Amino acid sequence: MQGNVFIVGMGLIGGSLALSIKSRHPHAAIIGYDINNEQLQLAKTLGVIDEQAASFRDAAEKADVIILACPVKETEKMINQLCQLSLKKDVIVTDTGSTKAKIMKKAVLLKEKGITFIGGHPMAGSHKSGVAAAKTLLFENAFYLLTPFQGEEKAQIEKLKVWLAGTRAKILMISPEEHDQVTGVISHFPHIIAASLVHQVEHVEHTLPLVTRLAAGGFGDITRIASSSPQMWTEILLHNRETLLSLLEHWKKEMGRVRQLLIEKNEAEISAYFTKAKVFRDQIPIHKRGAIPSFYDLYVDVPDYPGVISEITGYLAEERISITNIKIIETREDIYGVLVISFQNENDQRRAIDCLNRNTDYETFLP
Template sequence: MRGTVFIAGLGLIGGSLAKTIKKAHPQAEVIGYDIRKDEVGLAEALNIIDKKAESFQSGAEQADLIILAAPVLQTEELIRQLAEFDLKKEVIITDTGSTKRRIMECAEVLEKRQITFIGGHPMAGSHKSGVAAAKELLFENAFYLLTPGEHTNDKQLAVLKKWLEGTKAKIIELSAEDHDYLTGVVSHFPHVIAASLVRQAQKCNDSNSLISRLAAGGFKDLTRIASSNPEMWKDISLHNKEVLLALLNDWKIEMERVIDILQEESAPLLFDYFNEAKKFRDELPVKAIGAIPSFYDLYVDIPDYPGVISEITAYLADERISITNIRIMETREDVYGVLVISFQNEKDRARAQRCIEKQTNYDLFLA
């Protein structure tokens, strides 16, 4: 497609969208803007954008497509500003925020001016942030949720989908209310719970510092999402307050049920509780990309001798397999340790598994 695409917010998501659009639509011009001047400069230097906008207004008024890749509270302010600009008549505006109801309500000011706004939420991420971490394959096979406005027509929706085709994402249309409920259940609520588990461990650690050492293994993996940006999750939680409150009240009832079962010492009920959870969890899609970014970890049982880790990484280097993180789980009672190697995607993890199995007789397993 030809045209000008303006991306406001050059972090991981905005930068990755810029890369996918430039690759899929080489005749388009991608203009970038960010209040962080260093990110804009880096995006230019890395050829992620074609040029920078001198201001938010100048970039927006040139654009055929405007993508607001900013935190949700900032997105609301940007929408209010856009309503005052002299935009192109056929411009399409979308965002990338994790909540939609309040964003769509805010965008009504654009609808009144007959400016098309289609809410968007690419459900992908990474442990890295910033435009330097942007990559073309970030959204591949991920869900990309769109929440069209009340007056959005099929042609406008088709144009936006065409612009986004380079993401290779699975695009789903739904209402803003459904979006916030679904993402509340599988993303926002788990983040609150993960943070609460970490805070509970922190309180217990005050009386026994051994807890922080024992938590270095499975507990740390279980609560990894608690390391997400607190500023972003503060805004998301406030935006989706009603859904979160309902889910947290349900959680209280669920925990009261567990308390009752334990107090009764009912082994059958306790077994059923864990077994039902296990069955549902085991039936979840293995390869699908969901609301929370997947962690492509490979666990390797390794013997304790000098140089064993460098041997493993050398095997991977010989096959030109990139790793994103490497660590040792300390909670082991036998002579072996567990080496946890993280990869960017499922393909790299599968290649690594085959490589290590070929070179060693170590036991390997996935989370």
């Protein structure tokens, strides 16, 4: 397809969408805009976009597709601005926000002007941020949720799907309300729990100084998402406030139940509690991409001698296997000197296991 694609927000998501759209529609003009001029210039330098927007108004009014790849709070402001402009009659406006009900409520302003707005949420991310981390296939095999208004023209929905075909994502249609409930349970609420677990450690650090050292390994894994952007998650929680208040109320009851089982020393019920959780969790396809970005880590039990890290990374480099992060942890349940290597995807993780098993005697294991 040909046309002008205007992407507002040159971060990881906006940049990756630009690359994926260009890969499938090479004749389209990708126009970028960002309040951070440094990121915008970097996007142009890296070839992520074809041109920088002269102004928000200029780019929006000549666009065939407008993608608001910015924080949910900013998206609402952008919708207000778009309502004041002379947009093309058949333009499609979409967003990438993690909450949808409030965005769709705001987008009624566009609908009333005859402008197509289709809410969107690509459920993929990375441990890195910024346009420099953008990847053409960031969304490959991830779920991409669309929340059109009821009665939206099918032709417009199908046209947006064609524009997004380069993402290679699994596009699903869902109502804004169901979207916020689902993402509240499997994404937003877990971020609250992860942050609260970190606060628990912080509260006891002054009396148990070893706690931060021993919090490496498994604890670090289950609280990893607590390192996400505080500003972004503040906005998400306030946008999905009602859903999260309901979930927190249910969580209080759940923890009250566990507390009572401990008071009663009810061994059978405690065992049943963990058994039921294990059975349900084992049925979840954890190796598929979902609401929270997957972490593709590999643990390598390494000997303590100079050059061991460069030796391992050297073998991986020979196989052209990209590494996104690398660190050493001192303790992981009685295993010492563990090298933790992070990869972009499961395929690279599996290739790394094969590579190291062929070239070394070091034990490799998944977390």
